[in-house]
Amino acid sequence: MQSFTSGGQRIEVEWFAASGGSAAGGGTGTNGPAVLLLHGADGLTYAEGYRLAARTISASGYHVAFPHYLDRTQDRRVAYSRLRQDFPLWATTVRDGVSWLASQPGVEAGKLGIVGVSLGAALAFEVAASDARVKAIVDYFGPFPEGLAARQPRLPPTLILHGALDPVVPVAQAHAIERLLKQQGTPYEIRIYPGQGHGLTGTTQFDSAARVASFLGQHLGPDQA
Incomplete structure (x- = not known):
C-alpha cells in the first residue's frame, strides 16, 4: 500500500502497474500514461469491484492509482449530512493525488486521466476544471458539481456513461x-444505457469497459501529445 499526505492526513493508495499493451511502454522502460480511479460515496464498501476495474484498466497499458480519498475526513463511506462541507476537502485531496501520481516512477506526467464513479466523477470534474494536468475524464454516472456549470470551466475530453433509469x-x-462540453467544443462521447440504474450490470459492464479502453487510447495513448 502506498500513500501521500493531504491536509495533514495520510491517504492510502492502491497501485496497479500497467500490465499490458504498449500504452505504458510495454516493459520498454519508458514512461507511460496513468489514471486515478475514484470510488463513489460507498467508499470501500465494494472495494473488490473497484479493484477489478483497476486491473482491467491496467491490463490495457495504464498505471492505475486507487486512492482512499475518504481518509482525508477519516470516513469509511460518505456521511451524507457532511457531504457539502467535505466535498472541497476531498477535491483538494484528489488534486494532491494528481500531483502524487505525476511524480511516480514510470508515469508520464503529461498523460494523466481520472476515472470517476458517481461522487468520484463529480470530484473529477471539480478538479479538472482548474487543473490542466488532467487530460481525460471517464464519468460513470456522476453528478455535475453544484455551481460548476456557471463557472464555464474548460474541461478535458470526457466519456459519459450513465443509466437511463438512474x-x-x-x-x-x-x-x-x-x-457544456458541446458548447465549448470539447471532444466527448456519451452512452446512455436503457434500463440501467445507478450502476451498470450484465453486458453493459463489458460494453462500458470497451468504451473506456478505446477512449483512453484516443486521449492518453502513445500517439497523443
Missing part, C-alpha cells in the same frame, strides 16, 4: 455535462 443521479445530469 434514481440516484438522474440522467439529466449526464445531459447537462454534455451540453
